Amino acid sequence: MRFFFYGTLMDHDVIEIVLGRALAARRLQPARLDGYCAQIAIDEAVPVLRSAPGSSVLGVVIENLTVADAERICFFEESEYDSEPCEVVVDGVGVVAAYVHLNSQLRVNEKQSWNFLRWQAEEKPLFLILARQWMRHVGATDLRAADEEWDRTRARYRTNRDGRG
Numbered sequence: 384m385r386f387f388f389y390g391t392l393m394d395h396d397v398i399e400i401v402l403g404r405a406l407a408a409r410r411l412q413p414a415r416l417d418g419y420c421a422q423i424a425i426d427e428a429v430p431v432l433r434s435a436p437g438s439s440v441l442g443v444v445i446e447n448l449t450v451a452d453a454e455r456i457c458f459f460e461e462s463e464y465d466s467e468p469c470e471v472v473v474d475g476v477g478v479v480a481a482y483v484h485l486n487s488q489l490r491v492n493e494k495q496s497w498n499f500l501r502w503q504a505e506e507k508p509l510f511l512i513l514a515r516q517w518m519r520h521v522g523a524t525d526l527r528a529a530d531e532e533w534d535r536t537r538a539r540y541r542t543n544r545d546g547r548g
Contacts, residue, residue: 384453387414387471387481389421389442390430391510392456393499398445400514401459402452403521411443413474416483421497424489428506430497431486441499444473444481453482458521459514460484509540 391397399406420435432440448456457466464484471481502510513533520529 384448385446385481387483389440414444414471415439422491423495431491463488
């Protein structure tokens with residue numbers, strides 16, 4: 384299976400947490416998805432794709448993922464994103480078919496574009512904690528406890544970061 388990632392899963396540390404195993408960095412191939420732009424979600428430090436003819440979103444493609452990998456990825460994306468087939472342009476290869484996770488529930492801040500490097504500098508430390516916590520719940524059918532843990536951790540981290548704790 385082949386996936387195109389355009390947000391937090393482009394980060395090598397995050398994808399390894401989600402997959403639950405090491406992944407050679409060379410497996411993340413630079414790619415782009417045409418016809419979309421990436422905006423930041425309201426109240427979350429994650430991107431949301433919006434249809435935007437003439438625009439492109441940069442990301443990475445990872446090939447040869449197993450069914451178990453795909454299940455872990457879909458668990459990580461939860462109900463906020465739907466996995467859809469698409470065509471992406473892989474650097475040095477050309478157009479290939481891949482799956483991409485498109486927004487299904489997150490509200491979009493249409494005034495703020497997603498910036499991967501800014502996310503890595505500002506949000507990644509917290510996100511790694513959240514991703515590890517979330518992935519401990521793989522296989523659970525009731526995710527209320529996971530959602531509550533995510534919200535508590537995020538609130539505690541931001542309070543401490545902003546000097547209010």
